[in-house]
Amino acid sequence: MGAGLTQGRRRALPWLVLALWVAVLAVAAPFAGKLADVTRDGVTDYLPANADSTQVAKLQERLPGGESTQLVLVYQRDGALTPADRATAERQIGQIADEHELTDTPQGVPSQDGTTLMYPLSSNEPGDDDERRNAFVDDIRETARSANGLTVEVGGPGAVTRDSKKVYDSLAGPLLYTTVAVVALLLILIYRSPVLWLIPLIAAGISDYLAMGVAYGLNQAFGTSISGAGTSIMTILAFGAGTDYALLIVSRYREELRRIERPYEAMKAALRGCGPAVIASSGTVAVGLLCLLAADLNSNRAMGPLGTVGVLCALIAMLSLLPAILVLLGRRVFWPLIPAFGSAPKERRSLFSAMGSSAGRRPVTVLVTGALALGALSLGALNLPGDLKLEDAFVDRPESVSAMLPLADAYPDSSSQPITVMTPAGRAEATVEAATSTEGVASARIGRTGEGWTEVSVTASALPQTDAETRTIESLRDKLDGSLVGGPSAQQIDLEKTNARDQKVVVPIVLLAVLLILIALLRSLTAPLMLVAAVVAVWGASLGIGGLVFEPLFGFQGTDPALGLLSFVFLVALGVDYGIFLMHRMREESLGGAEPAEAALTALRTTGGVIASAGLVLAATFAVLMNMGLVSLVQLGFVIAIGVLLDTFLVRTYLVTSASVALGRKVWWPGRMSKAPEPEAPLREPERV
Numbered sequence: 001m002g003a004g005l006t007q008g009r010r011r012a013l014p015w016l017v018l019a020l021w022v023a024v025l026a027v028a029a030p031f032a033g034k035l036a037d038v039t040r041d042g043v044t045d046y047l048p049a050n051a052d053s054t055q056v057a058k059l060q061e062r063l064p065g066g067e068s069t070q071l072v073l074v075y076q077r078d079g080a081l082t083p084a085d086r087a088t089a090e091r092q093i094g095q096i097a098d099e100h101e102l103t104d105t106p107q108g109v110p111s112q113d114g115t116t117l118m119y120p121l122s123s124n125e126p127g128d129d130d131e132r133r134n135a136f137v138d139d140i141r142e143t144a145r146s147a148n149g150l151t152v153e154v155g156g157p158g159a160v161t162r163d164s165k166k167v168y169d170s171l172a173g174p175l176l177y178t179t180v181a182v183v184a185l186l187l188i189l190i191y192r193s194p195v196l197w198l199i200p201l202i203a204a205g206i207s208d209y210l211a212m213g214v215a216y217g218l219n220q221a222f223g224t225s226i227s228g229a230g231t232s233i234m235t236i237l238a239f240g241a242g243t244d245y246a247l248l249i250v251s252r253y254r255e256e257l258r259r260i261e262r263p264y265e266a267m268k269a270a271l272r273g274c275g276p277a278v279i280a281s282s283g284t285v286a287v288g289l290l291c292l293l294a295a296d297l298n299s300n301r302a303m304g305p306l307g308t309v310g311v312l313c314a315l316i317a318m319l320s321l322l323p324a325i326l327v328l329l330g331r332r333v334f335w336p337l338i339p340a341f342g343s344a345p346k347e348r349r350s351l352f353s354a355m356g357s358s359a360g361r362r363p364v365t366v367l368v369t370g371a372l373a374l375g376a377l378s379l380g381a382l383n384l385p386g387d388l389k390l391e392d393a394f395v396d397r398p399e400s401v402s403a404m405l406p407l408a409d410a411y412p413d414s415s416s417q418p419i420t421v422m423t424p425a426g427r428a429e430a431t432v433e434a435a436t437s438t439e440g441v442a443s444a445r446i447g448r449t450g451e452g453w454t455e456v457s458v459t460a461s462a463l464p465q466t467d468a469e470t471r472t473i474e475s476l477r478d479k480l481d482g483s484l485v486g487g488p489s490a491q492q493i494d495l496e497k498t499n500a501r502d503q504k505v506v507v508p509i510v511l512l513a514v515l516l517i518l519i520a521l522l523r524s525l526t527a528p529l530m531l532v533a534a535v536v537a538v539w540g541a542s543l544g545i546g547g548l549v550f551e552p553l554f555g556f557q558g559t560d561p562a563l564g565l566l567s568f569v570f571l572v573a574l575g576v577d578y579g580i581f582l583m584h585r586m587r588e589e590s591l592g593g594a595e596p597a598e599a600a601l602t603a604l605r606t607t608g609g610v611i612a613s614a615g616l617v618l619a620a621t622f623a624v625l626m627n628m629g630l631v632s633l634v635q636l637g638f639v640i641a642i643g644v645l646l647d648t649f650l651v652r653t654y655l656v657t658s659a660s661v662a663l664g665r666k667v668w669w670p671g672r673m674s675k676a677p678e679p680e681a682p683l684r685e686p687e688r689v
Contacts, residue, residue: 014264017324025206028213035216039168039226040130046227046299051494052477054298056486059422063450068103068122069133069158070418073144074403075117076151076410081110085150089117092144092152099143100136101125103447111410118407120156120418124448130165137162141399155403157417157488160390163398167629168228175232178627179239180205182620187243190613191250196333199325200246200318207317208238211310218305225302229633232625233303234310240621241285241574242314244614245278246322248581251610253326257339263327271323277584280521281577282315284514288573291510295502297495300562307570363658370655374537374646380544385551387496388558388631389465390488395629408463417464419473419490421456423483428454431483438479440472456483464489499561503568510569511536514576523671527583530659530667534651535575539568542643546635560632567636571643574618578611578652586660590673600660608653615648 047054061067075081075089086108093106106121126133137158146152180201187197211234218224252274256266289311292304331338391401404417421444423431428446435444435458447455458476462468469489477485511532518528543564550556585607589599622644625637660667668674 011264014324014327017320018328021206021321021324024210028210031214031216032209032212035212035226035231038216038219039228039231045225045302046297046495047491048296048494048498049298049301050296051491051498052484053486053491053494056420056422056484056490059451059453059484060420060455063448063453063455064124067133068124068448069126069136070120070122070156071137071140071154071158072156072403072407073106073119073121073140074151074153074155074407075119076115076153076406077149078115080114081117081150084148086117088147088150089119089152093119093121096121096140096143099139109411113410116406116410118411133158134162134165153399153403155400155407159400159403160398160488163394163400164630166398167394175624175628176208176235178624179235179621182624183239183243183617186613186617186620190247191334192337193334195329195335196250199329199333200243200250200322203246203317203322203325204239204242204314206321207242207313208235208310210317211235211238211313214309214313215306218309224305225298226306227299227302229299229630230303230306232628232633234306236621236624237285237307237310238314240618241282241311241577242318243617243621244577245282245315245318247610247614247617248274248278248607249318249322250326253323254334254339257331257334258341258343261341263330267323267327271319273588274584275319277581278315278319280517280584281580282311284517284576284580285311285573287513287517288510288569288576291506291513292569294506294509295565296505297498297502297562300499300502300506300565303566363662366654366658367662370650370658371537373650374541377544378537378540380547381540383547383551384543384559385556386558387492388556388560390492391465392557393631395631395634404464417488419458419460419476419485420487421458421476421480421483421485422453423456423480425449425452425454427482428456431456431480434479435476438472438475440468440475465492496561499565502562503565506565507568510572514572518576518580521580522583522587522668524668524674526663526669526674527660527667530656530663531576531579531583532572534579534655535572535647538575538643538647538651539571541646542567542571542639545642546639549638550635554634556631556635558631560635562632563635563639567639567643570622570640571647574640574644575647575651578615578647579656581607581611581614582652582656587668587673590668596664596667597661600657604653604657611652612648615644615652619644619648 047057057067073089073093075085077085089108093108096102097105100123103122103124106119109118109120110116111118123136126136137154141154141159144152144154183204184197184201187200191197212231215224215226215231215234219226249270252270253267256269256273257263260266260269286308289304289307292300292307295301295304326333331340391397391405394401421431421435428449431454432444432446435441435456440460440462442459442461444456444458447457449455460469460472462472470493473485473490473493515528515532518531519525522528546559546563550559582603586599586603589602590596594602619641622637623641625633626641628634628637665674
């Protein structure tokens with residue numbers, strides 16, 4: 001009777017797990033559907049938390065009318081503008097002034113060569129409502145139309161924000177569909193089964209949906225920032241990391257089905273065998289991502305919790321939902337390659353056996369050669385283009401950028417992008433006087449006043465985002481004591497400085513956190529140091545490859561300031577992920593009595609295929625970002641994808657294996673496994689009487 005009861009529980013447990021997941025999804029569904037409503041891609045969502053430019057943007061939101069939307073209408077004709085062109089411009093500007101509440105009457109500024117007419121305009125009409133602001137820009141563009149050879153474009157900070165929003169709005173659908181398609185294709189090729197590939201994909205999709213609901217809950221409970229880039233990374237990790245965990249679990253489950261008859265018992269054995277490695281690897285990734293909370297840049301800090309949510313939801317789904325479905329479907333889910341009970345896998349010399357043999361024969365040679373190769377590739381980082389400017393931030397140049405480019409030639413002595421100064425209300429006149437006497441300032445005028453602050457718009461004589469304008473902004477900050485200097489160009493300066501600061505702070509924290517986790521997991525100091533050194537080398541080599549191709553091949557004129565930090569966090573966390581898979585199996589073999597070299601080669605032979613498959617899937621999911629419209633996401637996706645491939649096919653297979661063979665038992669130093677086993681005492685010959 002006891003056996004029957006136990007058997008009944010075995011049959012019921014998978015169904016209970018499925019029922020629990022249905023209940024969880026029913027609860028999460030309303031929250032997941034609201035995530036888009038709290039996603040924000042405004043200026044302050046990507047700025048440093050404590051920078052002057054961020055404080056200026058926040059103060060502008062509190063002034064009468066809220067945050068102002070600043071636009072520049074650019075009228076241009078090759079050769080020269082005609083009287084009819086000027087009349088068209090005046091008519092369109094008049095219509096805009098009649099239909100919208102502008103802060104002042106726009107005044108046309110003709111260029112000296114007569115080819116361009118510029119109308120700066122500002123409005124507080126949309127206030128702090130993002131949807132109204134977007135509609136305002138769209139309406140201005142609808143009114144200002146090109147005609148009869150006259151080119152009319154709308155630029156300025158408000159237009160750039162609108163175009164950025166369009167890019168992020170376009171990410172959600174294509175990103176999800178492309179990610180699903182890529183993962184599905186790879187799983188079909190890996191499993192060669194008409195059914196099996198679908199199970200991990202369904203579990204990953206459900207984990208992504210759950211992550212959306214959890215992310216919305218965090219936003220409502222703790223005010224966690226939700227950005228378009230952050231949710232994109234969350235989706236990538238839910239599918240990429242989730243599929244990696246599924247590959248490891250399914251592979252181990254297939255092994256156990258050959259020696260255990262019942263699928264339920266085989267799954268229990270599989271989870272006992274690989275579950276600790278999966279939990280440890282996901283925990284390492286989560287801790288690494290949470291280290292981004294130490295960043296000062298809002299966009300970097302917000303990405304940490306979102307990425308962590310994606311990874312942990314994937315972990316939960318792969319340790320509960322995936323096993324339940326596999327157990328219920330039984331062995332037939334592997335058709336046509338069904339693992340029969342008592343059978344042995346086909347003996348064939350795999351690629352990873354060959355790799356392991358070469359690493360085992362000459363471990364020091366392989367290790368030195370690989371290290372030199374990574375070091376040489378890292379030198380390419382010296383060729384990375386400078387910091388990314390606003391006009392180069394989009395893959396396909398939008399109207400907001402193309403509108404501003406001709407202004408540099410048409411107005412060489414005046415900036416088309418104002419510098420915003422927020423000064424205490426009682427000092428507005430003195431601030432204007434001090435600003436106009438600052439070298440590099442063409443003019444300054446007083447704007448709105450509210451809550452004890454006055455807005456002063458300063459026009460520099462230098463072009464936007466040039467060294468000369470940067471010097472002007474720095475001079476204003478030094479001279480205008482008690483005032484805050486912001487605006488688009490000041491924001492770029494603060495972004496670059498803050499990214500440099502964040503890299504110095506976050507990188508050591510990530511390294512220390514990951515190292516401590518590895519020491520606790522592997523009970524060794526040598527192996528964790530080896531793994532951390534390997535992933536740092538991979539990061540350097542990946543950036544180096546980026547330096548070799550970004551400008552010559554992709555035509556990128558700059559590098560996103562956050563690329564170094566974000567790629568480091570992801571590559572270290574995800575690279576150690578694969579190291580844990582390999583070293584955990586190596587430790588398991590060593591505990592089973594295998595010699596160090598044999599344990600290392602066996603671990604590579606048994607996990608190499610799984611790690612390679614997982615690496616391909618993860619690299620492909622991050623490569624999906626290269627199809628997005630922002631250069632920052634393309635660069636991040638490229639560097640991480642290349643890094644994962646280097647880590648999978650060079651570092652794990654050759655360098656870590658060869659280092660483990662060369663070090664022998666010392667790889668587990670100072671743990672007990674680093675010591676040679678005690679020799680058995682010889683049998684004493686009985687004494688003769």
